[in-house]
Amino acid sequence: MRILVTGGTGYIGSQICVDLLEMGFEVVIVDNLSNSSINIVTKIEKITGKKIDFIHADITNKMELEVVFRSFQIDRVIHLAGVKSVNDSINNPLDYYSENILGTIILLDVMKKYHVNKIIFSSSATVYGIPKEVPIKEEAKLETRNPYGLTKLAIEQLLGALAQSNENLSIVILRYFNPIGAHESGEIGEKPQSIPNNLMPFITQVASGERAYLQVFGDNYNTPDGTGIRDYIHVADLSKGHIKALQYLDNHSGCEIFNLGSGSGYSVFEIIEAFQLENNIILEYEVVGKRDGDVASCVADISKAQQVLEWAPTKTIEEMCRDSWRWQQMSSQENSMKRALEKE
Numbered sequence: 592m593r594i595l596v597t598g599g600t601g602y603i604g605s606q607i608c609v610d611l612l613e614m615g616f617e618v619v620i621v622d623n624l625s626n627s628s629i630n631i632v633t634k635i636e637k638i639t640g641k642k643i644d645f646i647h648a649d650i651t652n653k654m655e656l657e658v659v660f661r662s663f664q665i666d667r668v669i670h671l672a673g674v675k676s677v678n679d680s681i682n683n684p685l686d687y688y689s690e691n692i693l694g695t696i697i698l699l700d701v702m703k704k705y706h707v708n709k710i711i712f713s714s715s716a717t718v719y720g721i722p723k724e725v726p727i728k729e730e731a732k733l734e735t736r737n738p739y740g741l742t743k744l745a746i747e748q749l750l751g752a753l754a755q756s757n758e759n760l761s762i763v764i765l766r767y768f769n770p771i772g773a774h775e776s777g778e779i780g781e782k783p784q785s786i787p788n789n790l791m792p793f794i795t796q797v798a799s800g801e802r803a804y805l806q807v808f809g810d811n812y813n814t815p816d817g818t819g820i821r822d823y824i825h826v827a828d829l830s831k832g833h834i835k836a837l838q839y840l841d842n843h844s845g846c847e848i849f850n851l852g853s854g855s856g857y858s859v860f861e862i863i864e865a866f867q868l869e870n871n872i873i874l875e876y877e878v879v880g881k882r883d884g885d886v887a888s889c890v891a892d893i894s895k896a897q898q899v900l901e902w903a904p905t906k907t908i909e910e911m912c913r914d915s916w917r918w919q920q921m922s923s924q925e926n927s928m929k930r931a932l933e934k935e
């Protein structure tokens with residue numbers, strides 16, 4: 592069976608491709624490399640010892656996508672391609688609506704033309720906005736306000752309507768909470784192009800000396816230590832959720848939504864503490880004001896994914912901190928070797 596993974600050279604997509612290849616699937620990646628690098632293809636092949644088909648294409652370009660669907664017999668799609676920064680989306684809403692919504696519409700249109708009926712879509716906990724109840728269940732009220740979240744919500748609504756219009760379709764929407772960690776080999780992980788927005792990439796860059804200190808955004812939230820609580824999930828566990836969702840697609844039609852998180856909440860101070868202890872590193876940090884739009888606590892109720900998909904996260908917060916740090920070290924080493932070679 593051949594799976595098309597859009598955004599497959601990205602942070603989460605590359606982990607999924609590794610798992611798919613290791614499970615014996617054939618994989619085609621479509622990525623425009625706007626937030627990833629072609630080297631990832633070699634890394635995926637190195638980890639798995641298997642070949643992968645990579646097509647440099649943009650999902651907003653119908654002609655390019657059609658070439659992919661004509662060249663390969665695609666059986667299922669895992670759709671991760673898109674842009675993902677809440678802050679960036681506030682400044683560039685047009686890009687977000689175009690890349691995320693238009694890109695998905697074009698992909699769905701091409702899938703329809705080539706009779707591909709099964710898709711997994713990457714959504715986000717950001718659709719819940721300010722949660723009324725934590726842990727958050729899938730049926731909680733959705734009230735995101737930022738353009739990024741609104742694009743995810745619009746796509747979710749479109750997918751729901753599509754499933755109602757055609758009973759042959761099988762759609763799974765996965766709402767990711769806070770993915771961190773990296774592949775245990777240290778070969779693939781999250782590589783922010785500029786100053787990281789997210790907590791863990793910022794922490795690892797402070798640990799490596801690339802940044803002087805971490806800013807902790809607020810310590811007077813209504814949480815036990817005053818800092819924000821989030822549901823961090825190891826990217827390897829997240830990836831396994833997609834494998835389970837693929838199996839689910841085979842036996843079900845319609846559109847089903849699942850939270851993917853660890854089901855446990857950790858505060859910013861707890862993450863700093865865990866990272867320091869696990870990696871034997873002191874992190875410099877300073878508490879500053881709250882970041883606009885942040886909520887006090889966001890933790891998933893994962894019972895639906897556990898029961899229906901028969902999936903369960905396995906990695907501890909210590910493993911997440913260890914794998915994130917290993918990846919950062921290997922990636923910094925690779926960068927300095929590249930710079931040295933360029934100088935020669």
Ligand code: NAD
Nearest residue numbers: 598601602603622623624625626627649650672673713715
């Ligand atoms: P990422 O940026 O690492 O990966 C996305 C990939 O899509 C990149 O390789 C990028 O080059 C590619 N891409 C972007 N626009 C494209 C286009 N028009 N055509 C083809 N390729 C394109 O991001 P990620 O963290 O791996 O996230 C993957 C998906 O998961 C995204 O849809 C994101 O919104 C969603 N998500 C991520 C998080 C997170 O915290 N990382 C949380 C919730 C949901």
Ligand code: WQD
Nearest residue numbers: 675677715717769788789790793806807808819821859885
């Ligand atoms: C986690 C905690 C911050 C950075 C975002 C998106 C969400 C999803 C995941 C895509 C919060 C605190 C952070 C820093 C800090 N992505 N923090 N100093 O905001 O929960 O979710 O990424 O879909 O949509 O909104 O994740 O990692 O940015 O923050 O103190 O430098 O760390 O305030 O409490 P967030 P995060």
